[in-house]
Amino acid sequence: MHRLFWKIFLSFWLTLIIFAALLMFAASSYLEHIRTQQDIGSIRTRLSEYFNQGQTVAKQKGIEGLKEWLDRLDHSEAIPIFLIDEAGKDLLEREIPADIIARLDRRREHAERGERKRPPHQQPIRLPDGSAYRMIPDFQSITLLRILQRPRVIGLPMAVAALVSALICLLLSRYLTFPLERLRRATQHIAAGDLTQRVVPSMGNRRDEIADLAGAFDKMAERLEKVFGAQRQLLSDASHELRSPLARLQVALGLARQRSNGQAEKELDRIELEIERLNELIGQLLALSRLEAGVDAAHIDRIDMQEMLEDLIEDAQFEADSRGCQVKLQKAFPVMVKANAMLLHSAIENVIRNAIKYTKRDTAVEISMREDAGNPDSIIVQVRDHGPGAPEEMLPHLFEPFVRVEEARDRLSGGHGLGLAIAERAVQLYGGEIMARNEPDEGLSIYIRLQRAKI
Template identity: 80%
Template sequence: MHRLFWKIFLSFWLTLAIFAAALMFAASSYLEHTRTQQDIGSMRTRLSKYFDQGQAVAKQEGIAGLKEWLDQLDRSEAIPILLINEAGRDLLGREVPAYIITRLDRRRQRAEQNEQRWLHHQQPIRLADGSSFHMVPDFQSITLRRVLQRPRVIALPMAIAALVSVLACLILGRYLTFPLERLRRATQHIAAGDLTQRVVPSMRGRRDEIAELAGAFDKMAERLEKVFSAQRQLLSDVSHELRSPLARLQVALGLARQRSNGQAEKELDRIELEIERLNELVSHLLEFSRLQAGVDAAHIEQVDIRELLEGLIEDAQFEAESKDCKVRLRTSFPAIVKANATLLYSAIENVVRNAIKYTKRGTAVEISMLADAGNEQGIIIQVRDHGPGVPNEMLPHLFEPFTRVEKARDRLSGGYGLGLAIADRAIRLYGGDITARNDPDEGLNIHIRLQLVKV
């Protein structure tokens, strides 16, 4: 249990430990190297260079320039370099250890007795006013803190330690996020209706919590695929099976009309109306079943949207006149998409017929072609009615099968809650989407987004 927890914990802990160890090792190695080099020629060369720089600054800029130069040197050099005057005080006011004062006194005595000559860097830096300063390295005052505070000294080990930690974190991040990214993509495919997605084969033998999650995900997807397949098959089978008894009912209705001699016309008309409604429902169910199975995704062709809408409006106008309203194309422009022309026509027609049903008398259903601001290769078909609209809480469910609004848009006004569901499946079949919102003034506004053919 919690194998992933221990992987994350140990990985971060080891990364931090490696970083700290590399940093401490680099700093301590430099510190030890510096201490052991105090009598070696390389250190004398550096001190000689510093002496020449200090003497030049003192000659050109005086005490102020010398002080500034020493301050800058102290910020970059791990070894404290002291400039001590004849009174035994450092130029920057730092504390001068007693052993350095003793060493300077001993050198002066020997120089006065001509026992030894001053080395180049041991000579005093002289200023124009006659004052002088002795340059002395304070090796015993080198501390780890001082080393860590000098960018020139610590930059390389810091960079190496940071690189190691970055690589370790990248490997860990990739190890953790790859299966999660695979799960995310599979979830998106399932949400879009592709229930064949499986993620365990891509886990590459993992045995942690993510692998267990992937296994549970695959079982869920497999179960959903079976349930939805059975549901689609049942829907298709029932729809087909209903066709035969409905046909027999229509024959029986015709015979009943002949034998009734007009004595039961009202009842027979009612039976005929209900048979027609059942026929319409069965047709919708069969169409919805085909869309769910992706049968109508074939027969792709280039479709001129403006031409399709003009033909659709001409056909819809007959139904609109019976409702005392109109269907109007407000804006249009040339636009070509790839789709099944018959299926796309049917999808948009379902939306327009739904709008005709609920728009107020004397108003118009307005259809517009708009450029998609968020997609240069996209187009929006807007269908707006002037009806009562839809409660906001129902908008996300408007394109689900058998969804009906209880008040204005209910079953009594016609429809079985399948028209918009069929339109939604048909539009999504070709990479588009369909959304609905209530217009601020009145009515429902439906946007159909489609992908244009690249010219």
């Protein structure tokens, strides 16, 4: 009985039963009320009142006023009441039941023989033009449908049934959506890199499909945490362990240069270049592992972004000169952000260096800063190159470790596919966001959204 299927089924079933029971109770109560009125003879009093009202309306407003009065009466009275003229037609042109026609024939016969005197409500309602209408109640046509269609009969039970069903549905909706909302928030946290999220403790004593889903979710999160934790530890340990043989290799290279007497300079230069690349790769792996572990994330500085960009451009211009391009700061303004100065400097530097690698000769890497139109609490830094760009399907993956575009942005550039991954993690540590987009006139732009520092 703890399964969610049965909870939903029984809740809706109970709501329908309550709704139907209230309607049946109201209808039966009203029918009993009508029967009681008939038993004590009060129906004659009501009919006499209706007759007097109709006669007054007929004298004052004529046939049109009489039609309006009869129409209103028909919509409020459970007993159908007809006004029939001498030709046997109803004033509202309704179909007259056969038993009423027979009743009129019997009355006509009694009147012709003068057998009995008619009560007041059986007298004809006369109009100023001389025409007359007889008021005939149709007790045989009191149906449940007609009673339910009368607003004053159905209004209260409908309101009560609606309130009860709304309360049941509200509780059921809350019961269903609260754990789903908790799952949604936990999923968002995991997507953002927080693998410590668990939802089973917030489920309480639930024993249904949602609780099963929460348990499966926690097992998945635990497994992911272990796998990614092991991966990060492996990268960190491998990077540290590689530093020692790399240092010994550099010492051996120096000794080899001394003993070669210049006979193997070309080969030794190549070895030195590869050692430098390997050293750079190890440094990037260590930086990535520190970012993944959140090291130094708690150390926050107030940073003037205009000043930081100017310093970065000055340093990057040396590398740009060797590649026959330039680095330009097109637009900047004083604004403060909160982040770790070293990490943010490294993140933007990686993006700029990446742009320098791929921009064409005699072009410029353009850096600009602007307000975020969609969020006044943040700014956007744009770094644009004039290179070949990247395939559209690869844009979401450019910030994953060791991802390269095979054609334009490949291994020939000398990169390891870690620069943008490091930049993304450094920016995200402080609530920022980084994305890539191809420009219509060739080139790739990297957009870095940063949160302003609160005053």
